[in-house]
Amino acid sequence: MAPDDADGYLAARTWGEGPDLVLVHGFTQSAACWGSFGSYLGAGHRITAVDLPGHGGSSRIVADLHKSARLVAKARGGPASYLGYSLGGRVLLHLALQFPEAVERLVLIGATPGIEDPSARAARRALDGALADELDPGSPEPTVSLDAFVQRWLGNPMFATLPAAAASTSNRLANDPAGLASSLRLCSTGSQDPLWGCLEELEMPVLVMAGCIDSRFSHLATRMARAIGKNATVALVAGAGHACHLERPELAAAMVSGFLGGRQAAPGHSQPAPGHSQPGLARTATR
Numbered sequence: 001m002a003p004d005d006a007d008g009y010l011a012a013r014t015w016g017e018g019p020d021l022v023l024v025h026g027f028t029q030s031a032a033c034w035g036s037f038g039s040y041l042g043a044g045h046r047i048t049a050v051d052l053p054g055h056g057g058s059s060r061i062v063a064d065l066h067k068s069a070r071l072v073a074k075a076r077g078g079p080a081s082y083l084g085y086s087l088g089g090r091v092l093l094h095l096a097l098q099f100p101e102a103v104e105r106l107v108l109i110g111a112t113p114g115i116e117d118p119s120a121r122a123a124r125r126a127l128d129g130a131l132a133d134e135l136d137p138g139s140p141e142p143t144v145s146l147d148a149f150v151q152r153w154l155g156n157p158m159f160a161t162l163p164a165a166a167a168s169t170s171n172r173l174a175n176d177p178a179g180l181a182s183s184l185r186l187c188s189t190g191s192q193d194p195l196w197g198c199l200e201e202l203e204m205p206v207l208v209m210a211g212c213i214d215s216r217f218s219h220l221a222t223r224m225a226r227a228i229g230k231n232a233t234v235a236l237v238a239g240a241g242h243a244c245h246l247e248r249p250e251l252a253a254a255m256v257s258g259f260l261g262g263r264q265a266a267p268g269h270s271q272p273a274p275g276h277s278q279p280g281l282a283r284t285a286t287r
Helices: 035-042 065-076 087-098 118-135 146-154 177-187 196-201 215-228 249-260
Strands: 012-015 020-024 046-050 080-085 103-109 206-211 232-237 269-272
Touching: 020 035, 020 065, 020 087, 035 046, 035 249, 046 065, 065 087, 065 177, 080 087, 087 103, 087 177, 087 196, 103 249, 118 146, 118 177, 146 177, 196 215, 206 215, 206 249, 215 232, 232 249
Parallel strands: 020 046, 020 080, 080 103, 103 206, 206 232
Antiparallel strands: 012 046, 232 269
């Protein structure tokens, strides 16, 4: 199945030389937020970094996760490796399930297949809807500025280990409040149907990454790899939290580059999905 041209096109930036790699950012970010991690990857790959719907140059595009996946697939226009962080990882799960022929290798950083419990999912959807109403200038009574919203977002405990210099706050503040509100309503974990039961359909090599300090997503990474099967590898970045690629960019990029090249995803801490062996990706010691 091919993406539909009627969906429009995402804004994107390109750099680097080598095999194609598409980067998909997290919520409140943009293609400008990859920092030195993106530079390290660009040394060996031709990077296409997209602005997701509601973000950056794609701020006026309104899309749920399924449409976002189609748009990201169309941004490259052919087979490539894909790397997504947080929201970007959830978009890429949809892309890999909808267009498996487009994905050569898949890297998921700090991502989740969704909330399984219907009550918890509904509660999260209501919470994200309320946050969107606070931010959206089109709401009857918007109550928070973009600056206050971004500061509150980065004040979340999962970003406690993210250095201010790596947070790209100025780029986050270049986003449009209405676009971010739309993304919250349509692409939050609360609005996402859980994909846990579909993970075994992924046949391409998958690297599931998280920061060692991020206990929640480290656990999710291990569980996701187990659900995917023998083609999945877990990689935990030593000394890093949720935004592990921004906190330890050189280490994270080395792990990703190793995986993309079919080599050991080291240095760091990586292992095949529990119960499976993975050729070319050996267990390594945490620094």
